[in-house]
Amino acid sequence: FDYILTAHHADDSLETFIINLSRGTGLDGLTGIPEKNDKLLRPLLPFTRKEIEHYAKTHNLTWREDASNAETKYLRNKIRHQIIPILKEINPNFLEAFLKTTQHLKESRQLIDEAVVNAKEKIVITTKNKEIQLKMDELKKLKHPKVYLYEILKEYGFTAWKDVANLLEAQSGKEVFSKTHRLLKNRGVLIVSKNLSDKENLEFIIGKNMTVIEANNIKLRISELKDNHVISHLNTIFIDKSKLIWPLVLRKWKTGDYFYPLGMQGKKKVSKYFKDEKFSLLQKETTWLLCSDDKIIWIVNHRLDDRFKVTKNTKTILKIENTHSYSLPEASEEKD
Known part of the structure; x- marks a missing residue:
């Protein structure tokens, strides 16, 4: 189907307005029922219940009345049968005045939307x-x-x-x-x-024969390299397989974690690395660490540990790539 048409009319929109007003609402809640929501269309909204009933009787159309519409234990029905009649008694043209007001509010909504779009830029x-x-x-x-x-x-x-x-x-x-x-x-x-799910805070054990590891915002592919020509990216590392102790662990950072950043002498706390790289608190929470025997191999998508790098004595190179979408800088050839 292309669209679903409903029979909501002007009186329904007035009831919705009063319900939202009684609960406390923003401008959106005071503009009544929208004429269109995605595939929902409401072609009868401009017409009152009285006008629709008159049209149906004039053209000998029959309709089915829901018996629950008469019960005032429901909030909408209580508004329909007890509050709106009083408002119409005060102003016989209350519904028409309401429709004019909602039109003004919708126009105001458009002005606000334009201002918000400009501000968001x-x-x-x-x-x-x-x-x-x-x-x-x-x-x-x-x-x-x-x-x-x-x-x-x-x-x-x-x-x-x-x-x-x-x-x-x-x-x-x-x-x-x-x-x-x-x-x-x-x-x-x-x-x-x-909001972070429980799954995002788990640790993942990576066995020696595993080639694909997938978790939230990360998908690692592990393979052996047949030649020594390796190209380094933030999302790809090349390491000396012989330096690994299996199984590997994929986890989030903990207080006291440290590593030896590739190309630097000495160790550095992961918390200090995050601070120097200006990680937001959210980035700290969502960044993964790949570890071997509790030694950090890689701050995934950011920095390799110098202890696991490829050297001239390396016999077997392991390629580990995060294939989850990520913005990457230009590639540079890795040299020892």
Whole structure:
């Protein structure tokens, strides 16, 4: 099918308006039922229930009435039978006035949408890791930053708007959650990300004969190389197979982790490496470490450990590649 048509009419839209108003809502909740939602069309919204009934009777059309529509134990029915009649008694043209008001609100909604689009061009950036960030310095330049926060973030399910607004002045590391996403304060930005699942915090054991390991935001392919011409990328490493102790472990970083960065002398704490590379808190949480006997082989997509590099004495080269989509710099030939 192309579309589904429903019989919602103007009275239904008025009821929805009052329900949303009673619960507390933003502008979207005060514009009534939309005429179109994806494949849902509501062609009868411009007409009142009275007009539709009149048309049906005039053309000898029959319809089925749901008996539950008369029961006032439901909120919508209570509004329909007890509240709206009083409003129409106060103003016999109340429904027509409501339709005019919603049209004005929809036009106001369009103006706000245009302003938000323009603001997002300055405020919102998407990193190469598909991380959504809001620049707070740009946000604070606006006259009503809290309003823009609401408009930009409402699609992610946030409801604790006071807590969201407080992040503008909070310390780095503070966060607010919705059912599906979280908003994290990190230095001068607010970072939007999906809530981490339990699966994303697991450790994965990699046996000697395994060639593909797949987890959230990572897919490693392991293979032996037949020649010594190796090209290094951030998403690909070449290591001396003889230096490995199996099984390998794929895990997230822990306090106290350290490694020996390729090309540098001495060891370095992973936390210090993250700080020097200006990792966001979210990046720290989602970065994987590949380990051998608790020694870090690779901070995946970032830095190889010098202890496992290929040398002139290497007999068997192991290629490990993360084939999950990632933005890569130009390749450079690896030399010892």
